[in-house]
Amino acid sequence: MTPMLSRRTFLQASAALGGAFALGAGLAARAGTTPGPQVLTAQLAQAQITVDGVTPVMTYGLGDAPHAALPPVLRMRKGEAYAARLVNRLDEPTTVHWHGLRIANAMDGVPEMTQPYVYPGDHFDYLFTPPDAGTFWYHPHCNTLTQMGHGLTGVIVVENPADPNFDAEIVLNLRDWRLGAGGKYIDPFKPRHAARGGTYGTVRTANWQQEPVYDAPAGGLVRVRIVATDVTRIYTIGVEGAEAKVVALDGNPVEHPFLLDRMDIGPGQRVDLVLRMPDGEGARATLGNFRGSNPWTIASFRAAGPSLKRHHRDVAPLPANPVAEADLSTAKRIPLELTATAEHKATPSICGSLGFTFWALNKVPWPGDTPDPIAPIEELKLGKSYVLEIANRTPHAHPIHLHGLSFRILSSNKRSFLPPPTDTILLLPDEQAEVALVADNPGDWVIHCHIIEHQKTGMTGYFKII
Numbered sequence: 001m002t003p004m005l006s007r008r009t010f011l012q013a014s015a016a017l018g019g020a021f022a023l024g025a026g027l028a029a030r031a032g033t034t035p036g037p038q039v040l041t042a043q044l045a046q047a048q049i050t051v052d053g054v055t056p057v058m059t060y061g062l063g064d065a066p067h068a069a070l071p072p073v074l075r076m077r078k079g080e081a082y083a084a085r086l087v088n089r090l091d092e093p094t095t096v097h098w099h100g101l102r103i104a105n106a107m108d109g110v111p112e113m114t115q116p117y118v119y120p121g122d123h124f125d126y127l128f129t130p131p132d133a134g135t136f137w138y139h140p141h142c143n144t145l146t147q148m149g150h151g152l153t154g155v156i157v158v159e160n161p162a163d164p165n166f167d168a169e170i171v172l173n174l175r176d177w178r179l180g181a182g183g184k185y186i187d188p189f190k191p192r193h194a195a196r197g198g199t200y201g202t203v204r205t206a207n208w209q210q211e212p213v214y215d216a217p218a219g220g221l222v223r224v225r226i227v228a229t230d231v232t233r234i235y236t237i238g239v240e241g242a243e244a245k246v247v248a249l250d251g252n253p254v255e256h257p258f259l260l261d262r263m264d265i266g267p268g269q270r271v272d273l274v275l276r277m278p279d280g281e282g283a284r285a286t287l288g289n290f291r292g293s294n295p296w297t298i299a300s301f302r303a304a305g306p307s308l309k310r311h312h313r314d315v316a317p318l319p320a321n322p323v324a325e326a327d328l329s330t331a332k333r334i335p336l337e338l339t340a341t342a343e344h345k346a347t348p349s350i351c352g353s354l355g356f357t358f359w360a361l362n363k364v365p366w367p368g369d370t371p372d373p374i375a376p377i378e379e380l381k382l383g384k385s386y387v388l389e390i391a392n393r394t395p396h397a398h399p400i401h402l403h404g405l406s407f408r409i410l411s412s413n414k415r416s417f418l419p420p421p422t423d424t425i426l427l428l429p430d431e432q433a434e435v436a437l438v439a440d441n442p443g444d445w446v447i448h449c450h451i452i453e454h455q456k457t458g459m460t461g462y463f464k465i466i
């Protein structure tokens with residue numbers, strides 16, 4: 001006898017198949033019913049990251065089933081409601097932040113500020129509608145150096161039915177692991193590095209693999225979604241053996257796609273490439289990191305099958321996202337200085353403290369996640385335009401991420417190419433940049449460096465929009 005599947009069982013069964021879930025949810029939506037929440041279970045697992053041992057990792061799985069290692073790519077649709085239930089099967093509190101999604105403040109995942117901690121065994125229901133299509137990611141906002149460092153970083157793809165079709169899509173989640181002999185974790189950071197550029201991992205991976213190789217149709221156009229989820233590393237990416245065009249940055253389409261030469265991408269940032277695969281079967285294109293004096297391979301792509309003989313001009317541009325343009329004639333200007341400090345002792349927090357304070361925004365170091373935070377950097381009026389005058393007064397680069405809003409880089413003393421609107425700007429050493437935004441999303445929105453050691457040792461603040 002064949003057991004009948006309820007819709008819920010069907011969704012959970014298809015959720016177990018990962019990519020198939022998007023199809024299931026789509027079918028349910030078309031049938032006019034609301035799919036149940038996607039159950040996202042934070043859990044412990046084992047991963048083979050080095051050849052000489054198995055590493056205990058933290059991951060997310062879909063539904064109840066144990067999940068192996070790499071967190072799933074979550075697929076959502078622009079303008080369609082998405083529901084997820086975070087179930088915490090870790091042995092410490094956690095939350096989920098949806099990096100780059102301009103959603104309601106209560107769904108933003110910042111403990112104390114926007115939601116309670118989710119304790120082991122508890123759950124929290126997220127429900128929101130992503131307004132923008134593109135490449136985003138999700139991660140905890142609690143004890144992040146450990147939780148993200150041990151694997152809780154996953155990619156979000158927000159689809160737009162109006163997006164052009166590609167011959168293939170490859171998602172690359174780039175991060176390092178701080179592992180020693182036998183795949184065991186070593187000290188998560190060194191204070192002297194936290195006070196400088198941050199502590200680097202020892203094992204470099206894409207999708208939790210060292211130098212993975214992906215097959216893609218020869219002569220085809222492949223959308224490669226690259227997400228830098230590492231807690232420290234800034235990459236300088238480049239592709240060799242094929243032409244790649246940059247079509248979107250940090251989720252937003254670039255106005256005029258251009259050939260990738262070298263591009264910096266800091267923690268939190270995303271690059272969408274259209275890679276034109278080589279024609280010859282077996283030929284390879286390589287994505288590399290060219291920062292520093294020893295370039296290395298991040299991942300490669302092997303041409304498979306007869307050539308599709310495609311051209312970059314065969315695909316239409318990506319449709320723009322509805323990010324409001326600031327009114328510069330009325331915009332209020334707000335200085336935002338990134339500085340080093342030695343002022344404060346760190347405050348202990350349920351979500352972890354590194355025990356040091358090295359950094360500050362506008363000279364005020366963030367005390368950590370507390371029920372009683374410091375004053376906002378500034379109170380913004382809902383609907384008004386603002387220009388942030390960001391000045392990096394340090395000799396280190398800082399990827400500064402603002403929650404809940406996108407901003408446009410207006411000018412900089414260090415760059416000529418101005419990217420489309422973004423949620424994360426990689427401030428170069430001594431860079432001064434002006435960025436503009438419309439305060440169109442009410443709530444308390446944190447802004448912080450995405451080098452997690454900097455975030456957790458003072459380089460965090462928030463804006464209050466009312």
Ligand code: C2O
Binds near residue numbers: 099141268450
């Ligand atoms: Cu990607 Cu506050 O984080």
Ligand code: CU
Binds near residue numbers: 398399449451459
């Ligand atoms: Cu920083």
